[in-house]
Amino acid sequence: MVRAEEKKRRRLAGRLARLGLWLAAGLAGLLLLAWLALLLFLPDEKIRRLALDEVSRLLGAPVHSGPLQVGLLSGFSLEGLRLGAPPGFAEPVLTVERIGFSYAPLQLLRGRLLVREVVLEGPALRVEQQAGVLNVGALLAGSGGAADSSGGPADAGELNFDLDVRRLRLVAGSVRLLFPGVRLALAGVRLDARLLLDRKRGRRVELELDWPPPEESNLQLGGGGMAGFTCRLGGRLRALLDDDRWQADIELRLADSRWDDGQAHPLVLLAELEGAWPPPAGPLVVKRLRLRQEQDVLLRASGRLGRGWNWRAEYSLHPPRWLLDLLARRLGMRISGRLAVEEGRARGDLSGRLESAARLVLEGVQLAGGGLVAGGLKGSSRLTAERQGGGFSGRLSATRLQLDSLAGPGWRAKSAWLTAGGRVAMSDGPGGAGIELEHAVVDLHCHRLKLGTVTAGNLVARLTWPEAEAPERRRLNLEGRAARVRLAGTRVIAPRLEADLAIGAVAPGGLLPEGAGIEARLAAARLESGPVRAEGITATVSGRMGAGGNFRGSLRAGVRRLAAFRQRPLRLPGPLRLQMRLAAGRQRLVLERSRWEFQQLGTLQVSGSWRRPSGEFDADWQGQLAVPAAVAGLRPLWRLPGRLSGRLRLAGRLHGSLPPAAGAQARAGAEATVRFEELAFEDEGIAVAGVSGRLQLSWPQLEGKKLAVSGKLVARRLRAGPLGARQVDVDLHLERGNSQVGLRLSSRAGRLRFDRLAGQPWKRVGLEIEGSLLAGKEGRLRRLFLRLPSAGLEIEGEGQALVSDTAAWPPRFSFSGSLGVRLDAGRPVRWGGGLVLGGRAAAELGVRSAGQGKVSLSGDFEFAGLDVGAPGFSARRLAGHVQVRQDVQLHGGGVTLLGKKQRRLAAVRPRSAYEQALGPLRAPASGVRAQEVRLGGLRLERPRADIELDHGLLRVGGLRLGLLGGDVTAELGLVLAPSDRRALGMWLEASDVDLGRLTAIAGTESRVGGNMRLAARADRHELDASVHLTSIGRGALQALLRGLDPGGGNPSLARLHEMIERYQVAPRSVSLQLRRGLLDLAIDLDMGPAARTVARLIRGFEGQTFRLSALPVGPWLNSVLARLRRTEMPAPGR
Incomplete structure (x- = not known):
């Protein structure tokens, strides 16, 4: 049965094979008959004429070509295709030297058109515009709309077969674009693409297009008010269409790009895009856009275009130096430095809605134009704005602008900057314009000093003028509510501040108006400056701006209540009054009189003048304040007896910020003298009594580095926390320009007392020091005494210690003398690190510095019943003495032992019987004994030995001890230094x-x-x-x-x-x-x-x-x- 079934299967397979062969032979015969019929009835020339006539009819323009060769089983090739010019144009739109097309006809039986290769050799496209009409547009208009307007490949679902174009090649192509103001010619264009339209898997198109930059310029821009631009343009395009998504990478190389300046600037533009297909179906995303010049990135951008034409973008712009020069010439100015726009964001739609936020960065910008010169402008600012009606509203934050110098006709300012932030709104209309700042914060600096901070809850500035009157008659009104001003550590809180300025006409060539009246009022303000607090401040400033820019006015101010020291309220007996009259003109500023009245305390008077453009100034300050022994409102702990008096005179010439007059020598100087007489101060932890002396300052050149300060102060008594001293003398000498800084401090008796030291509960710790200090030069220490009564420890050092060149680090020091340490603790005392000491010990060491951190020690350590305890080690009843002769090296990491470089350890041998017999009769140089020593878990009984440390060599001789119930005798030698020996x-x-x-x-x-x-x-x-x-x-x-x-x-x-x-x-x-x-x-x-x-x-x-x-x-x-x-x-x- 099995063999019969196998025979049946073999017969069936043979029948199927013979049937397949007959079907293949029949199909081949049918194709052969069809090909013979096509050759007989449709030769190549007839096919060419039919195709050209149909294309000419569709486009409405003549189409010519060379011979056509058709291969039914391979494809066709056409030579010399020429698309004629539409009406109104003379040049043809498109010419192609040869078109080659090869396909696989047997794939048609499977419902698939397989195109092996499509080749276009030498295509030339010409796009031009004449009278506002494009030749391509005219060509498509003449076709009657027969062309596909989608501009992309057909949908794969609409085809009855699959299309697979394995390779589409464009060889040695050229493109010419001719528009008004634009000329572009591309040569050597190469295209390599693949197209797949599958009814099941969708569509896929891969495209790569590139062309090299030519030897001469092929892109020209200019005309119509545009700046001239030429370059050698080369580029590359890679694109991918995958079903309903597409992405593209674009690289454009603008070699030898030249603008009006005639200089060549190589630029490279890189872009990455993606989106949905067809384009109206989804958003367009610009993932990355970069414009580079060599290694510098000039433009960074990314964005997105949504379906409803909503768009958003992020960008940063760094214009190069040559582009700023080009813009400056267009504006008639000179610009130098760096300008950049960073962290830019914008969004909106085609209806006109626009929201934008950006940060402007300026570094070292120099502006010059119209007689105004701004030098060294740098800073950054962030503005978020939104369009609203006829104006806009936004928020200003992270704003900082700095100017090294600002000069105009006849004036100059130096080194100023400000920081600002808050909400801003601008509007204009008939009869006026205004700006409003809400929650604004402005910081002002000038000449390396922070002048202050202005914070306004709401600040409104309005410029108005009647419509019927001339615009020269204007009025400026400023109004601020809930304003806070902080100047040099002083804070002013003003509930309401008003200022009114009636502006007249501005003189020709001038900067200030003529005939302007100024009036400002401040009421119910509050001031805080350090420990001082003032309330009920009223001030009025009034004056008149006369002809030629001259101003004359007055200032009156009063304080209802003045309190100092918030923690301990102080109220001065009576109010504070301030009166000031000043005058200002084009050439002179005069402070005629300024008087500060402190009732029952004293007065201060300040006057002075300043003249420009020479920059000469003079000022005189003098006053005397008598402070009684007790002031109302102070607690009994506070004492301020004595008086403070002084006089300050300044005279000289300022230059740099103001240029000197022609022929004048540029110099500036300042001198000041302050005297102290029996000044005293006392608090819980600080007490100073009997301070007298004077300080004198000399600054020959305010702009230079030379500064001299000298003076002498004497205090009879000083106490600050644990520090106490009597008769402290301070000599101060400072010369900044010559790098000479001196401070001499000496005390007849100084001491320090601590209740706790190093976290240990040691009571009545005392430290006494005698010496002197000359800052920047040297310091001398004659005696040092430290005492810890709770631990029974005393350290006393006497000798001469000299620290030189204290301005450098580490300073050079040298010293010689003696150091004594004594320990007498009746009970064990715990130190840091688990160390416990008790009993008696003493050390007398001679100390000498050999320079470069090298110190020599020599002396004896003596022990009398000393108990020592440490982690893993303990010793009881330690007695004896040890001789030490050792050099050490001090450095930042600690202490290093020094030894002889040629040190060699001799062989250690046992003592002879003769040496052992004479041992008790000789007094050992140094010996130590103990009742018991524990080392880890090992117990040493009654150890005794002779110990000596000699320049890195430790000798332990005659060591005898009881160990584990037996007796041990040993001799030991150990070389500790140098480390390599x-x-x-x-x-x-x-x-x-x-x-x-x-x-x-x-x-x-x-x-x-x-x-x-x-x-x-x-x-x-x-x-x-x-x-x-x-x-x-x-x-x-x-x-x-x-x-x-x-x-x-x-x-x-x-x-x-x-x-x-x-x-x-x-x-x-x-x-x-x-x-x-x-x-x-x-x-x-x-x-x-x-x-x-x-x-x-x-x-x-x-x-x-x-x-x-x-x-x-x-x-x-x-x-x-x-x-x-x-x-x-x-x-x-x-």
């Missing part, structure tokens, strides 16, 4: 030391005795050791073997350990030699017959001695040293 040498002898107190070794088997030698050198990374144990218990030996071979990897050590454990073998002695990370081991054992028989089978035994050579123990020692935080051992063989 550090070395350690040690000899140690121990007896009856019980290791069972550290490890789990029971009984007497844990006791050891013997000697050890140790030598280490940091420069060579060497560690050598020799250990000989004359007595060692069985448990201690087994612990040693386990430590040498913790993993049991050495079979000899493992079998030796097993033999000792099984036969209870007792060790006699153990010797270890360690060098370069390798260990030589020798163990002498007391064995019985059975143990000796087993020992013959263990490698390394020679009789009763076990030897093992070159055992690598570097990793084991590294683990031990890592626990002790020591240096790692070198690998074997290093």
